[in-house]
Amino acid sequence: MNNQEVEIVVYGAEQLCPSCVNLPSSKETFEWLEAAIARKFPDQPFKITYVDIYQPIGESEKLDFAKKVIEEDMFYPVVVIKEKIVGEGNPRLKTVFAELEKHGYKGI
Template sequence: MEMKQITIKVFGGEQKCASCVNLPSSKETAEWLEAAISRKYPDQLFTIEYIDIFSSVEGENQKFAHQIVEEELFYPVVVINDEIVAEGNPRLKDIYAIMELNGYKDAG
């Protein structure tokens, strides 16, 4: 299977949601995901985008930002291929599974 480069979008805000006080910030989560995924899939390209839902969000990202605020989802919200795959504290196992469905090969 040919690898399809994916973009992982991490939606969140500087201020943590009420239920997420003990968790890392959305931006820290994006950085942690990038480091973990880079170790698991070295030399395989992917992109991590951090999107602040409280700043001016435009285009397709606006739909998700609006949904997070309106439905009071726990953020960070992780979106891959226009699908919400994690809310609050993301599980690496779930994200790895999606990456492998897109052709990424585990280096371990």
């Protein structure tokens, strides 16, 4: 079981990305991911942070990455774990879970 907290960062925006019309909003994806991770990895600490790409706040690396999402026309939300992009546009739980498992998380 993992005792080291990993931060999952979800970069998104209030407005849906133009290519993501039928998908949930970035905020809905953030809430869905948070609930799914808590269910899959109970009693294992994790931190999930939402960063609005148009009004980013936080550490400089988060500000820089938010700018990169806009400049590179990435599909958002973009999900990042330990500086690795694990989801873009419509993130897959299987991919997010696999990355967390690489960091010592044990799923149920």
